[in-house]
Every structure is written in structure tokens, then in C-alpha cells.
Amino acid sequence: MQVSERKRYILHRNARLSVAPMMDWTDRHCRFLHRQLSRETLLYTEMVTSPALVRGGAMHLLAHDVSEHPVALQLGGSDPVELAQAARIGAEAGYDEINLNCGCPSDRVQSGTFGAVLMRDAARVADCVSAMGAAVDVPVTVKCRIGVDEQDSEKVLPEFLARIIAAGCDRVTIHARKAWLKGLSPKENRDVPPLDYDLVMRMKQLFPHLHISINGGVETLDQALDLLDMGLDGVMIGRAAYHQPADILAQADRRVFGHDDDSNAEAAVMAMLPYIEAHLTAGGRLNQITRHMLGLFSGRPGARAWRRTLSEGAVRPGAGPELVLAALSHVTALAPVAKAV
Structure with a gap:
């Protein structure tokens, strides 16, 4: 073809x-x-x-x-x-x-x-x-x-x-x-x-x-x-x-591609929340998604707490988007965003 x-x-x-x-x-x-x-x-x-x-x-x-x-x-x-x-x-x-x-x-x-x-x-x-x-x-x-x-x-x-x-x-x-x-x-x-x-x-x-x-x-x-x-x-x-x-x-x-704007980790996390909700509704587990998100804030204040919260909490029964928001609150620059949601 x-x-x-x-x-x-x-x-x-x-x-x-x-x-x-x-x-x-x-x-x-x-x-x-x-x-x-x-x-x-x-x-x-x-x-x-x-x-x-x-x-x-x-x-x-x-x-x-x-x-x-x-x-x-x-x-x-x-x-x-x-x-x-x-x-x-x-x-x-x-x-x-x-x-x-x-x-x-x-x-x-x-x-x-x-x-x-x-x-x-x-x-x-x-x-x-x-x-x-x-x-x-x-x-x-x-x-x-x-x-x-x-x-x-x-x-x-x-x-x-x-x-x-x-x-x-x-x-x-x-x-x-x-x-x-x-x-x-x-x-x-x-x-x-x-x-x-x-x-x-x-x-x-x-x-x-x-x-x-x-x-x-x-x-x-x-x-x-x-x-x-x-x-x-x-x-x-x-x-x-x-x-x-x-x-x-x-x-x-x-x-690389000549667009006018950048994205950021904060926006990516918020965009993941509906996807996570849909995955959980379909019978999936939170850690199947969040294991890929651990490095999002690498090198930033609060990154260790972000990783720890997701690593320890995402495997627990019933864990959902609220855990991701709790992890987000540990990232210094994102605390106001997390509280406003």
C-alpha cells in the first residue's frame, strides 16, 4: 500500500x-x-x-x-x-x-x-x-x-x-x-x-x-x-x-516544534484526573497510572513527598483522584492550586 x-x-x-x-x-x-x-x-x-x-x-x-x-x-x-x-x-x-x-x-x-x-x-x-x-x-x-x-x-x-x-x-x-x-x-x-x-x-x-x-x-x-x-x-x-x-x-x-507555549507538570496532573476517574470506574487501579507520574516534579521542592504519597497510597483499596490532589499539595509551588480544586 x-x-x-x-x-x-x-x-x-x-x-x-x-x-x-x-x-x-x-x-x-x-x-x-x-x-x-x-x-x-x-x-x-x-x-x-x-x-x-x-x-x-x-x-x-x-x-x-x-x-x-x-x-x-x-x-x-x-x-x-x-x-x-x-x-x-x-x-x-x-x-x-x-x-x-x-x-x-x-x-x-x-x-x-x-x-x-x-x-x-x-x-x-x-x-x-x-x-x-x-x-x-x-x-x-x-x-x-x-x-x-x-x-x-x-x-x-x-x-x-x-x-x-x-x-x-x-x-x-x-x-x-x-x-x-x-x-x-x-x-x-x-x-x-x-x-x-x-x-x-x-x-x-x-x-x-x-x-x-x-x-x-x-x-x-x-x-x-x-x-x-x-x-x-x-x-x-x-x-x-x-x-x-x-x-x-x-x-x-x-x-522543538515551534509552538508559542509551554506546558507544565501542574496542568498535566489536573488533566490526568478525569482520565484516572474513568480508569477506576472501569475497574482499574490507581497505581497502574500513578506509577508513571512519580517523576513529574523531579528536582522541585516537595518532589519527595509527592512520590512517597503516591507510592504508598495508590496501592490501597479505594485510592482515587483525591490521593493525587493530596500528593500535589506537597509540591510547594502547587499547594494553592490543589487547595482551590
Whole structure:
């Protein structure tokens, strides 16, 4: 299927800043929170495996709120036919983009022959991208590493990119570290292998028409802006966006996307209250949402009391929006707002 040029252009623009797909973190509640802080930043789901959708019928994994858009579904898999089916399911569920995971180093992912291990099989990845692209009318993108284990990244990465470009991919996110599939844990793979931003910059020079976002080690919005100024098309931020979401996202619409205004953590909390109420009414638990809100006031007076109140109280039966307001009252600058509600 063909992707409209307008749709492609809009998502290329949104991809100037994105929040990385992170297992157990970027669920629908996390994404809803992040969307209260930035209207433009591209959001990603946790990785969903193609077998879970195609063979397991796990449609609940695709649940999302309309306000999350623009939002991308990240798929894990290595079978072109099954990935095409999963991509079609994701597009029909309303996702704006389908992303193929070629970067996750976990043992569970390796045993399924997908994730970072696919860096060893660019031909298979190209087949997957081609099949997915033929099945959907939304962009199909790839998230990868610069290589794995003893591979020569200077040789492997350009060959990998050339293959997926030929298969129809015009946007890629590169985690600027190798993945060591033996000897390092998934957690260590996020920090131990050295970053190589220069290699990613060389890939942009080598493939000027490929939209390249960089991922790995970006901790501030200032750093993201510096990387954009260096000529990269986008920056993807992971843990910093999760643990200090307001620091990364509250100024993103103005500083990255050219809007006139900023958002703030206070307004995000108030916007979450109706969402929380609806979730509780549907039988959900407060801590399923508030666990993603703990870092909202990181570095501000009262942040510790905010975290403690939510952490200790949200798991208790009957906890609801009033607990969030009580936590909010501990944040010095927000006490008048909380009392006025």
C-alpha cells in the first residue's frame, strides 16, 4: 500500500522528538501522561510481538486513547508474513506508524530470533520491511543498533541501512551503541557499550534522504536540540523522558516544534484526573497510572513527598483522584492550586 506524502511529512516532523518504546514503561497510561505534556512528540508503544497478535489474539495490547496520537506501534518478530499480518492489525487499530524492533538485546527476544539479533540478517529485515509496507498504508520504520557483538559497525550498519532503504523504509532510529548478546544483561546493554554518535552522523551523510533519529544517552532537551542542530533529523529519548517527563517534554512543543507555549507538570496532573476517574470506574487501579507520574516534579521542592504519597497510597483499596490532589499539595509551588480544586 502507498503512504500519502502528507502523512509521511507529518510523521517525519513529529519524529524530530520521540519517546522510546520501553518494556513495562510506555504503556497506554504512560503515553496519555506524556501527551498532556507535549502535543507533538511522537510516542511509541512497548514492543508487542507479532505472534501475540496473530496467533494469540492479544488485541488488548493495542488499546490506546485517541488523544495519544501521533503514536506508533512497535512490533517484534522475524517472519515477514506474520509481521505483515500484525502490521495490518496495528494499522486497523489506528496506529500512525508501525516500527520493527531490531535493537532489543534480551534473552527472550533472542530466543524468538528477533530484536537486536536481526542486525546479523539484514536480508531478512528487508523482507520483513517490504512485507509490512505492502500490507499497510502507514509508514513502516525500523529501530536498530549500530551492530552486535564482534561485528564491524562501520561495515555492517551502512549495509543494513542500504537494505532497508531498498525495501521501502525511509525513517530509522539508531541506538548509537552495539548490543552485546552474550556477556551483558539487557540493563547493561543500555549503558556499558560505548556510544558512537559520530558513526550515526556519518550514516546521515552517507544516506542524506534517510530520516535518521538518534537514540542512546540523551538526558536533556538541550542535548537533543544540539543533536538536531548537528544535522540529525530526530532524537529519541528513553529513560530521561520517563523519569523526568516534564523536564524533557514540557518545553518540547515550543523549542522543538515551534509552538508559542509551554506546558507544565501542574496542568498535566489536573488533566490526568478525569482520565484516572474513568480508569477506576472501569475497574482499574490507581497505581497502574500513578506509577508513571512519580517523576513529574523531579528536582522541585516537595518532589519527595509527592512520590512517597503516591507510592504508598495508590496501592490501597479505594485510592482515587483525591490521593493525587493530596500528593500535589506537597509540591510547594502547587499547594494553592490543589487547595482551590
